[in-house]
Each structure stands twice: as C-alpha cells, then as structure tokens.
Amino acid sequence: MQASFLTILAGLGVTCFLIPACGRSSSETPPQAVNESSPEGKLLLTLPRAREADEAVAVRITVGTMAKGARIIVKTAEGDVVGAVAPFGVLPGRKAGSFMVPVPVAAVKDGKVSLQLEVEESTAGKTRAPTKAEVEAANLELMPVSGTPE
Numbered sequence: 370m371q372a373s374f375l376t377i378l379a380g381l382g383v384t385c386f387l388i389p390a391c392g393r394s395s396s397e398t399p400p401q402a403v404n405e406s407s408p409e410g411k412l413l414l415t416l417p418r419a420r421e422a423d424e425a426v427a428v429r430i431t432v433g434t435m436a437k438g439a440r441i442i443v444k445t446a447e448g449d450v451v452g453a454v455a456p457f458g459v460l461p462g463r464k465a466g467s468f469m470v471p472v473p474v475a476a477v478k479d480g481k482v483s484l485q486l487e488v489e490e491s492t493a494g495k496t497r498a499p500t501k502a503e504v505e506a507a508n509l510e511l512m513p514v515s516g517t518p519e
C-alpha cells in the first residue's frame with residue numbers, strides 16, 4: 370500500500386518531505402555502508418539486484434543527530450530535487466531514524482543511482498554536505514508496486 374502511494378506521488382512530481390521507513394527505528398534496521406560517497410555529499414549507490422517492471426526504487430537514509438530545524442535535501446546527479454528528510458519531534462542528541470525517499474526510475478543507470486545530499490539548517494539558509502554523524506548510511510531498496518512505476 371505504501372509503495373503504491375509513493376509511486377503515485379513520484380509520478381505526479383510531488384516531493385515527499387518525510388516518509389518514515391515503515392515505522393522502523395534505526396535500531397531495528399542495521400545501517401548499511403554507502404557504496405561510494407564523497408565529502409561533497411555525492412553518493413553512488415548500487416541496486417541490490419535488477420529491478421523488475423513492477424518495482425519502484427527508494428533510498429533509505431539512516432539519519433543520526435541533526436540540529437533542530439535542519440533537513441536533508443536529496444537531489445539527482447542532474448540537480449533535480451527528489452525529496453527531503455525533515456525530522457521533527459526528535460529529542461536533542463537523539464538519532465532521528467531511517468527515512469525512505471522515492472527515486473525516479475529515470476535516475477537509475479546501469480543498476481546504479483547517483484545522488485547528492487545537502488543539509489539545510491533553518492538558521493543559516495545555506496546548504497552544505499552532511500557529516501557522518503548526520504547521515505550514517507544510505508542504501509537503495511526495491512519496493513513492489515501495483516502497475517508500472519514508469
């Protein structure tokens with residue numbers, strides 16, 4: 370049900386700002402290492418396997434501690450915003466958890482996805498690359514959908 374909703378939102382061009390990862394906390398889903406990352410927040414992630422026609426792609430971002438009001442903006446390699454993670458209600462010093470952001474099928478090339486992560490703090494208004502404490506892990510997941518995600 371949630372996967373179908375994500376596909377509909379992605380198909381309509383709606384940016385998903387906060388999608389908790391199926392109610393799981395970061396302690397229930399062990400963080401996986403990012404395949405390749407750079408200090409500028411660029412990621413190169415590999416699909417766990419070949420995507421089927423009835424599957425959508427999403428990136429699971431495991432978020433650690435962040436400043437109050439900060440959010441993580443997720444962009445494609447071309448600079449198109451695909452979503453953002455905006456944790457709220459997290460106590461200071463606590464980890465925010467895992468969040469899913471749908472990835473457009475067009476962003477998948479040869480089983481890999483290039484993404485750019487940026488942190489935008491509410492006070493500064495400027496963006497910067499996330500620290501390892503802010504983004505602990507990121508990995509791609511395939512989700513079944515009804516109909517085709519294209």
